[in-house]
Amino acid sequence: MLQFFFEMKIRMNAEEMLLLLLCLNVVSFIVIAEPPTCPANLGNVCSDSGEWEGEFFPVIPKIKYEGPSSKNPLAYKYYNSEEEILGKKMKDWLRFSVAFWHTFRGTGVDIFGAGTKNWPWEDGTNSVAMSKRRMRAFFEFLNKLGVDKWCFHDRDIAPDGKTLEESNANLDEVVALAKTLQGTRIRPLWGTAQLFVHPRYMHGGATSSELGVYAYAAAQVKKALEVTHYLGGENYVFWGGREGYQTLLITDMERELDHMARFLEAAVAYKKKIGFNGTLLIEPKPQEPTKHQYDWDAATTANFLRKYGLIDEFKLNIECNHATLSGHTCHHELETARINGLLGTIDANSGDPQIGWDTDQFLTDLGEATMVMLSVIKNGGIAPGGFNFDAKLRRESTDVEDLFIAHIGGMDTMARGLRNAAKLIQDGSLAELVRKRYESFDSEIGAQIEAGKADFEILEKKAMEWSDPMVASAKQELAEMIFQSAL
Ligand code: XUL
Ligand code: CO
Numbered sequence: 075m076l077q078f079f080f081e082m083k084i085r086m087n088a089e090e091m092l093l094l095l096l097c098l099n100v101v102s103f104i105v106i107a108e109p110p111t112c113p114a115n116l117g118n119v120c121s122d123s124g125e126w127e128g129e130f131f132p133v134i135p136k137i138k139y140e141g142p143s144s145k146n147p148l149a150y151k152y153y154n155s156e157e158e159i160l161g162k163k164m165k166d167w168l169r170f171s172v173a174f175w176h177t178f179r180g181t182g183v184d185i186f187g188a189g190t191k192n193w194p195w196e197d198g199t200n201s202v203a204m205s206k207r208r209m210r211a212f213f214e215f216l217n218k219l220g221v222d223k224w225c226f227h228d229r230d231i232a233p234d235g236k237t238l239e240e241s242n243a244n245l246d247e248v249v250a251l252a253k254t255l256q257g258t259r260i261r262p263l264w265g266t267a268q269l270f271v272h273p274r275y276m277h278g279g280a281t282s283s284e285l286g287v288y289a290y291a292a293a294q295v296k297k298a299l300e301v302t303h304y305l306g307g308e309n310y311v312f313w314g315g316r317e318g319y320q321t322l323l324i325t326d327m328e329r330e331l332d333h334m335a336r337f338l339e340a341a342v343a344y345k346k347k348i349g350f351n352g353t354l355l356i357e358p359k360p361q362e363p364t365k366h367q368y369d370w371d372a373a374t375t376a377n378f379l380r381k382y383g384l385i386d387e388f389k390l391n392i393e394c395n396h397a398t399l400s401g402h403t404c405h406h407e408l409e410t411a412r413i414n415g416l417l418g419t420i421d422a423n424s425g426d427p428q429i430g431w432d433t434d435q436f437l438t439d440l441g442e443a444t445m446v447m448l449s450v451i452k453n454g455g456i457a458p459g460g461f462n463f464d465a466k467l468r469r470e471s472t473d474v475e476d477l478f479i480a481h482i483g484g485m486d487t488m489a490r491g492l493r494n495a496a497k498l499i500q501d502g503s504l505a506e507l508v509r510k511r512y513e514s515f516d517s518e519i520g521a522q523i524e525a526g527k528a529d530f531e532i533l534e535k536k537a538m539e540w541s542d543p544m545v546a547s548a549k550q551e552l553a554e555m556i557f558q559s560a561l
Contacts, residue, residue: 130195130211134478136218147479153489155220159496162455167447167492169460170485171223171263173421175230176434176466177477178212183469190469200233205248213255219481222260225311225462227268228298234272238290242297249301256305263419263460264309264355264391265302267294270316270363278316280337281330281368288333295341303350308458309419310345311391312338313357318364331368335382342387353458355418357391358407360400362432371400372410379416389418393464394442395425395432404442408449419459420446422488436465436484440561443491444498451495461488494560503556507549 140149155165181189195211197204209231216224228241232248235241269279269291277283279291295312302310317334319325338354345354356379358369369375372390379385390411394404402410404424411417424437437443450456463484467476498504514520519536522528 130214131218131474131478134218134475137220137478137482148475148482150482150486150489152486152493159492160451160499164489164492166457167450167455168485168488169223169263169457170221170488171225171460171462172212172216172219172221172481173462173464174212174224174226176464177215177481178208179230180466182467182472187469190472191467192472193474202233202244202247205232205244206251209248209251209255213252213260215477216260219478219485221481221485223263223308223460223462224260225262225264225266225464227266228294228301229268229271238293245297245301249305253305262302262305262307263462264311264352265298265305265307266311266313267291267298269294269314275316278314278318278330278364280314280334281317288337292337292340295337296344299341299345299350300348302352303348307352309353309355309391310341310350311355311357311419312341313359313391314367314369315359315363317369318361318367320365331378334368335378335384338384338388339382342384353389353418354387355389355391355459357393357396357421358400359393359396359432362399371397371402372407372414372416376410376414376416385416388416389459390416391419391421391459391462392417393421393423394437394446395423395434395464396421398425399430399432403445405445405449408446412449412453417449417453417456417459419456420450420461421464422446422461422484423463423465434464434466435468436463436480436487438483438487440487440490440494441557443487444494444557444561445491447488447491447495448498451492451499497560498557501556501560504553507553507556511546511548 135148138149139154140146140151141154142151144151153164153168155163157164159167180191182191183189193211195207197207212224216222228245231252232241232244235244267279269275274287274290275282277287279294280288282288282291299310314334317330319327319330341354345352356369356375358371358375359367360370361367368378372392375390376385379388392404392407392411394407397404397407400407408417408420422437423434424439424442425431426433426435437446463481465480465484467480471480515524519528519532522532
């Protein structure tokens with residue numbers, strides 16, 4: 075190229091040269107003209123068209139695995155999707171998903187202050203055109219992260235209309251675009267209906283004291299099941315944010331719980347009717363926004379499902395921040411779900427030890443992640459469930475790249491948890507401690523007890539024969555030492 079310019083320069087005067095350069099510039103513009111871009115972090119406003127198809131994150135590369143020594147914030151250091159851990163690829167253990175609501179509808183608003191995020195693709199409206207543009211940005215985000223699952227509420231992907239028919243039409247239009255953008259690789263981990271923002275749901279949806287609201291909620295869930303099925307979703311979640319009460323003085327709790335069960339029965343019937351084979355899940359949470367939410371924790375929810383004969387139709391979506399709000403660890407909730415055959419999927423996030431509410435932070439605690447993965451491995455994985463980042467940026471994090479960094483950090487933490495848990499399992503010392511602790515039950519009489527064949531008379535005879543038993547140390551500190559050594 076340089077040689078070419080050099081020869082031309084000898085033959086041309088300055089004006090001719092300038093003309094040539096201008097022409098070349100025009101030609102190169104025509105040849106390499108790309109769809110308009112919407113650069114991140116430059117404060118630009120994108121084109122107004124909802125059909126705008128430019129690149130939303132031109133300065134963000136496709137996120138790759140670079141290994142633990144990498145200092146690149148836009149690279150995975152521990153999540154190596156194709157690497158096998160305990161006979162399964164990391165991507166198949168972890169099955170990551172991005173939550174549409176936090177990542178693309180979160181504005182940073184809190185009860186004391188306005189939103190802080192000024193994403194360049196947002197135009198300040200809640201129009202269908204804006205929803206479609208946002209959906210394009212979302213899928214570019216997923217593709218750049220290399221994540222192939224997503225979770226959504228009906229009303230965060232498309233705006234409410236003036237009537238139910240209009241809301242459904244809005245949803246259909248946005249969902250049709252999402253279906254195209256999903257291609258063959260991406261599918262919803264789960265969909266759900268948002269039954270908590272609109273004032274009509276102030277007393278709940280399925281547990282509202284108003285019949286009209288019960289019917290409206292049913293219609294909304296019906297449609298959300300249909301679109302989740304249409305998009306190839308693998309699960310459907312019920313989070314009953316307002317299915318609870320503020321005071322028992324005005325609440326017929328028995329009637330509300332009966333209504334909730336009838337509502338869920340109808341959802342099961344409709345799921346079968348439309349041929350949706352995805353798993354239905356309940357996401358426990360003790361309170362917030364209600365003072366008392368009926369799906370308090372895994373054990374309460376399991377009891378509800380058993381009482382109403384729904385135990386075989388549902389599993390649980392365990393959220394770590396909800397677990398701590400109910401006074402448990404995430405590990406406890408996962409184990410409770412697992413031993414009841416109810417471990418379905420996980421909302422991977424964490425709270426703050428000093429703050430008493432649902433802060434929905436990305437999980438970054440290695441000990442916590444390792445315990446979570448111990449449960450998941452014991453369960454043989456959680457497919458068709460996965461790890462959905464029900465987590466949001468802090469209000470003070472306002473760069474577009476923070477959206478990427480937060481997910482990369484969350485994914486790497488879970489990946490480290492998986493690696494650590496695998497180390498502990500392969501090492502076997504923890505399992506050996508547990509085995510030894512219960513080994514007295516491996517005896518003949520122990521087996522009789524576990525088979526339900528040892529009555530009190532038999533046991534009394536044994537107690538007299540053995541006299542006062544020797545009781546071994548629990549070795550908790552040793553267990554903690556072994557656990558820490560894997561982190
Ligand atoms: C709220 C929460 C929800 C559900 C889906 O605390 O976790 O976002 O995950 O409705
Ligand atoms: Co959640």
